Amino acid sequence: MMRFILLILTVSFIAHPKTVHAHFMQALKTGTIDFNDAAKYTGKIDFSVAEFSYRGITGHYAQYALQGERRLGRRTLLGAVLPIVELESTAGNHTGLSNPVLYGDHNFFEKNELYLSGGLQIGLPSSNDEHGIGSGHPEFLPYLSAAKNQKTGGIEYYGFLQSGFHLSLGDDEHEGHALPLLINPHEDSEFFFSAGAGLLLDSLHLTPEVSLRGEHAVEGTDAGKTFLSLGLHLPLELNPMKDKDAGMSGQKTWKPGDPPLRFKRRWTWEAAPYVNVPIGRPKRFQWRAGLNAAARF
Numbered sequence: 001m002m003r004f005i006l007l008i009l010t011v012s013f014i015a016h017p018k019t020v021h022a023h024f025m026q027a028l029k030t031g032t033i034d035f036n037d038a039a040k041y042t043g044k045i046d047f048s049v050a051e052f053s054y055r056g057i058t059g060h061y062a063q064y065a066l067q068g069e070r071r072l073g074r075r076t077l078l079g080a081v082l083p084i085v086e087l088e089s090t091a092g093n094h095t096g097l098s099n100p101v102l103y104g105d106h107n108f109f110e111k112n113e114l115y116l117s118g119g120l121q122i123g124l125p126s127s128n129d130e131h132g133i134g135s136g137h138p139e140f141l142p143y144l145s146a147a148k149n150q151k152t153g154g155i156e157y158y159g160f161l162q163s164g165f166h167l168s169l170g171d172d173e174h175e176g177h178a179l180p181l182l183i184n185p186h187e188d189s190e191f192f193f194s195a196g197a198g199l200l201l202d203s204l205h206l207t208p209e210v211s212l213r214g215e216h217a218v219e220g221t222d223a224g225k226t227f228l229s230l231g232l233h234l235p236l237e238l239n240p241m242k243d244k245d246a247g248m249s250g251q252k253t254w255k256p257g258d259p260p261l262r263f264k265r266r267w268t269w270e271a272a273p274y275v276n277v278p279i280g281r282p283k284r285f286q287w288r289a290g291l292n293a294a295a296r297f
Contacts, residue, residue, distance in 0.1 A: 042069040048290030059089025096128040113149035132182035156200040187220030205237040235272040
């Protein structure tokens, strides 16, 4: 089965103000609604590597994923992800398509820089379930997110909390497959949460962020166990929009309730390295790291 979680597993703002990111999909952010951006489309490429030791099997894998998003107005976005995994383990090697994912995210509340949003992610079945890199059943993950942006003494920062429940319409573990799920293993029913904080370093166009991730298995072999991990995320805007890029309206600043700014220059680029490590035991992996690159237009 394929887990819908990001390797960094957090929510974040990269510029002020934004809605909450959803971070449950494997190796990818589900997206960002930036109210101060005229971009309607986002394309992302994510590369990640990880090392694991799970149920007597050790190994490592690399994942390559393509992601596309379409923003509908200021508050809603839709997207899709196509992940490919290259697995090498003591139980054998395999390269193939993991579970494609469809998702939607909607920001339903914003006031005094408090943002509330929710969404749903749907994992489509993979034919590589018996090789340990995907699920042969549909999977669903509804989630809710909250974040608060704050500025004190010239320092701008934010905190966030996100939770969701993963549900699989099937049971790969008891269908006689040769291998258990090795890429971010999980049970068919699990509760997830993430919480953390970050700094908005506008002068450097950098947003360092730390997060704590928890996964609690409701049923299955790991029923009753909680898995914790710590994440570090460093999004960097490579060519941020500036006042001189503002369009014919002459609008130079933005405040909540205003329409999105219109820009002469449409493209923006972002690079975001990340790392994720487990805390204590039990644990399902040794470490994960990756790089996410995004273009908005």
